[in-house]
Amino acid sequence: MDLDPKALALFNEGYDKIVEGLGVLGYDVGDENFVGTAARAAKGFHELVLGQNSVAKEIEALLAKTFPAKYTEMVISKHNTAFGVCPHHLLPVIYRISVAYIPTKKVLGLSKMSRLVRLVARGPRLQEDLTHELATILHENLDSQGAAVYIEGLHMCMAARGVGAHEARLVTSAVRGVFLELATREEFIKLVTTPSSTLL
Ligand SMILES: [Zn+2]
Known part of the structure; x- marks a missing residue:
């Protein structure tokens, strides 16, 4: 199912802050394992929260x-x-x-x-x-x-x-x-x- 680019961008901003917060906690977020983490986390989160409209459409199609x-x-x-x-x-x-x-x-x-x-x-x-x-x-x-x-x-x-x-x-x-x-x-x-x- 398609991910919403606008929601994805907002989730990405949020996860950027989370990674920053991890740095405050003393984690080495400059480490290569954190490269692209915010973007991956945003995508992973979006996969758990699909868009209401696309879900409704797909349910309608399923029931048809x-x-x-x-x-x-x-x-x-x-x-x-x-x-x-x-x-x-x-x-x-x-x-x-x-x-x-x-x-x-x-x-x-x-x-x-x-x-x-x-x-x-x-x-x-x-x-x-x-x-x-x-x-x-x-x-x-x-x-x-x-x-x-x-x-x-x-x-x-x-x-x-x-x-x-x-x-x-x-x-x-x-x-x-x-x-x-x-x-x-x-x-x-x-x-x-x-x-x-x-x-x-
Ligand atoms: Zn809870």
Whole structure:
């Protein structure tokens, strides 16, 4: 996905200051390893926070490519690894996202589900909001009978900032439509939280 040159230039300015700050801390930022660091860091950060407009367009394109539903059972895409940053510290978050929906008339290809969750994750947003946004897309935009989302997030701001919570994982979930029924919700949670003993 295209990076925005204006945002990139601003991120670059910010990272120039960060490198300068590292110099204040006594690090040898004149060392050759720091040549071009600000520009690389800016690009790396931008890859974690994609432009809202391009994400919206790509989601629309993804959702436009559906297949007619042959059955109306639960479709699950489990344990997708995705990345984003938290809005409070702008530090990286590693997500493990499982999503499910029960189709009405159309189904989304499995690779599309995976692509969708990874796209939506790439922004500075709260894990709670990401959870709800994915559930809404899979229910309302996909016109399904219901959708469910289960996310585990490993937040660098909790794990690395000396809070002492090295294993800090935040778990959020959301359900829509038919998943509001307890049995369906429980089936989903069980399927996505049971460690797989077969396949990969
Ligand atoms: Zn944070």
